[in-house]
Amino acid sequence: MINQETIQRIMDATRIEEVIGEFVSLKKRGANHIGCCPFHNEKTPSFNVSPSKGIYKCFGCGESGNAVGFLMKHEHYTYPEALRWLAKKYNIEVEEEKLTEEQIERNNERDALFHVSEFAQKYFASLLYENEMGTAVGLSYFHSRGLTDKVIKDFGLGYCLDEWENFTRHALANGYSENVLKKTGLTIFKDDGKTYDRFRGRVMFPIYSVSGRVLGFSGRVLSKEKQAAKYVNSPDSEIYNKSHILYGLYQAKNAITRQDKCYLVEGNIDVISMYQSGVENTVASCGTSLTVEQVRLMRRYTKNVTVLYDGDSAGIKAAFRAVNMLFEEGMHVRVVLFPDGDDPDSYAQKYGSTQLQDYLRDNETNFILFKTKILSADIKGDPIRKAEVLSDIVRTVALVPDLMERTEYVTQCASLLHIPEETLQNELAKTLNRKLYESLNHKPDEGDKDLADNGAQPELQAKEQAKEQAAMKPVTPFMINPAQSQENKIISLLLNYGNEVIAIPSSPGTQATPQNDGGEAAAEKYTVAQIIVGELLNDQLAFVDPVCQLIFNEYAKRLNDGETSVDTQIFVEGENQQVRDTVISMMMDEYTVSDKWREKHIHVPTKEERIGMDVQESLLTLKIKNLYIKIDDIDRQFPYLTDDNERLILISQKMQLMNLKQKIGAALNRVIS
Ligand SMILES: [Zn+2]
Structure with a gap:
């Protein structure tokens, strides 16, 4: 606030x-x-x-x-x-925004929920050692699972007596209101006015926030009653949201940072068991399947996660989806599979901590290869299943941000699946393009409007054709797109010199600056950002690289809103990590205005002039590359046309584009020679 x-x-x-x-x-x-x-x-x-x-x-x-x-x-x-x-x-007094009465009330209520949760945790923990039943049932259960008293204390474990309202009465006697007991879910209030303890007869695992406050509980049943759920969790409340919490993170966070690595397991007891075996950097998702908030929480501490699976293959396949999310959030994922029938807890109990640590170290493998092996095992010659497996694996590979890493996976997975590398590479290119297309928010093909506008007869037909053409255009993997370095250069100019005012002479295909009668360059002054944004919007040029497009859009929006200079800090402080990384790289790489201008001209150009020429060269080069693509598209479309009129329209469009290309080419020559 x-x-x-x-x-x-x-x-x-x-x-x-x-x-x-x-x-x-x-x-x-x-x-x-x-x-x-x-x-x-x-x-x-x-x-x-x-x-x-x-x-x-x-x-x-x-x-x-x-x-x-x-x-x-x-x-x-x-x-x-x-x-x-x-x-x-910096000795700055922090002015907090004034809280409304509603906010104050909510804060008070949150405080009360925190207090009662802490009170409950202390009470449940004390029963283990100070109550006969607590010791006989609760403590002996934990001891039977091999937990030491130190670990029981570190995790604040406890026991809730098997009576209808032992805890509720104790809390009310200590001044806690029915309201907070109800909101935390510690007490259940029936319509007939009866109350009872939600966790009666269960051993208690408190759930802590990152800073160590008790937020809620997970209670495990001990009785053999068939209808009782094995685990019962606190309901979500003002302070407890299970999809935002990782079990064990409070105890694990220092070890995670130290080792720059986190183990992800399924159950609370696995976390505690790993911790006791000296593998302290372990967390579990809290009784839910992994959520994106949990992954982001984990990423605050490390980017490296190792997922531990027990050897039940149905469970493993069900968990694959959650792992895709880890990739999407930029985590590096590895995996350890436990032998059939064992989970981290049982393994640690059977073999001890040294052997557990050895096992983890020796059996850690790459997730994508692991997944490929598991899935390929049930293809069994079924071609349809094989196609499904292929596209499933490609979807995961496509989530890997690094090109080199992706290429490596293609080679390895292809050999595991016994298919040609090209097949997998093509599948991957298609998936990447689809993703790119979606991330560009289904932007219509930039050729649509231009082709129609420049055409001699801007008929509806031509538009329809352009659309069809866009649909049948074969996909090229975007990672090898030649326009990309050009795009980076333009964005780099925006970031490093966007607010500099320069004079730029007009040229064919550039309409942001007016031309005077003699065709001489009229040196109007604009900022670099105004020139670049104006030119690209005018030509309806879209970026191939989605990150470049996002940065450009932000500039365009701000200039349109009347801002004259754009502060690059908006990107540095922004939410989008890819944008942030790209912007910082480009600013750190220090765009150096080309020195070739110095050699080519007799008079030594000023910095302003050199920036101007760089801007012009970049814009013209991007435009000309775009024209090549459009002309190429027309050539590709041509053989499919049977109607002579349609052919004529297309030929005339191509002539126009060639003409424009020649003019821009000539202008570019003037700039660079
Ligand atoms: Zn570093």
Whole structure:
């Protein structure tokens, strides 16, 4: 609840090199400061901090962000926590937004829920040692599972007596209201006015927040009653949302950071058992299938996760879907399969902690290859099943962000499935293109309008054809698209020089600046961003790379809204991690205005002139590449046409495009020679 003005004051005062300097020893080198990266292990410094741009980037592991991002990543702060840390460092008084009465009431209620949960945890824990039944039933159960008293305390385990309302009466006697007992779900209130303890007769596993507050419980039944559910969990409440919590994270977080790795298991007891065996970096999803919020929570501590499966193949296949989500969130996923009939807990009990640790180390394998092996086992010569398996695996491979890694998987999976590599490569290209198409929000093919507008007879027919043509256009994998480096160059110009005012002479195909009568260049002054956005919007050019498109869209939106300069910090602080990483890389790579202009001209061009020429060259090159694509499309479409009129329209369109291409080509020659 920090108000916007305060946030701005904090950001203005923050010097990134001072902030990072508190955790990393930095040396000044040129405009930047460099040091050894705190996020990966290195001896030669590749961690760069740019004071002028307010960002950092490690060229070793790719970690990057601004000062707030650094604190969130390094200290595991939430966004407000990071802001408060900075405010304290720079002596800025934090003005909290005034709370409404409703908010105050809600805060009070949250506090009450926290209090009663903590009270309940302490009570249940004390019963293990101070109550005859608690010791005889609860404590002996935990001991029978091989848990030590230390671990029982570390996880705050307890027991709820097998009486109808022992806990409820105890809580009411201690001044807790019926309302909070009801809201936490600790007590169930029946319509007939009767009340009873939700967890009666169960051993209790409290569920902690990251900072160690009790949020809710998971209770395991001990009686042999058939109709009782094995586990009962607290219902969601103001403080407990099971899809946002990882069981064991509070106890595991330091070990996860230290080892830069997290084990994901199924049950609470597995977490505790692993912890006791010395594998402390273990968590479980809390009685739900894994959610995206849980993955993001995990990613705050590490990007490396190893999923542990017990050897039941139906269960393994059911869990594959959750793993796709791990990939989507950019995690590196590995897997360990336990021998048939064993889970982490039973394995640890049977063989002890040393052997468990050895087993984990020796049996960890790559997830995609693991999945391929499991699924290929049930193809058994069925061609339809084989096609299903193929597309299932390709969907997962497509989630891997790294091109080299993807290529490697294609080779390995193809050999496991006994199919040609090209088949898998083609499937993958199709999937990637589909994803790209979806991420561009079903943007219509950029050729549609242009072809119709430039055509001699802008008939409906031509539009229809263009649409059909878009549909039958064969897909090319976007990773080898030649326009991509050109796109990067344009975005890099936007980010590094977008707000510089330059003069740019007009040229064919460029309409943002007016031309005077003599055809001489009229040197109107615009910002680089205005020129680039104007030109691309005018020509309806879309980017192939979705990240470039997102960045461009943001510029276009802001300029349209009347902003004259765009602050690149909006991307650095933004939500989208891919955008953030791309922007920071481009800003750190320091776009250098080409020096070739100096050699080609007699008079030494000013920086402004050189930027102007770079902008013009980039725009013209992008346009000409786009024309090549359009002309290519027409050529491809031509043989399918049977109607002579349609052929004529297409020929005339092609002539127009060729003409334009020639003009732009000539202009480009003038710029670069
Ligand atoms: Zn690093």
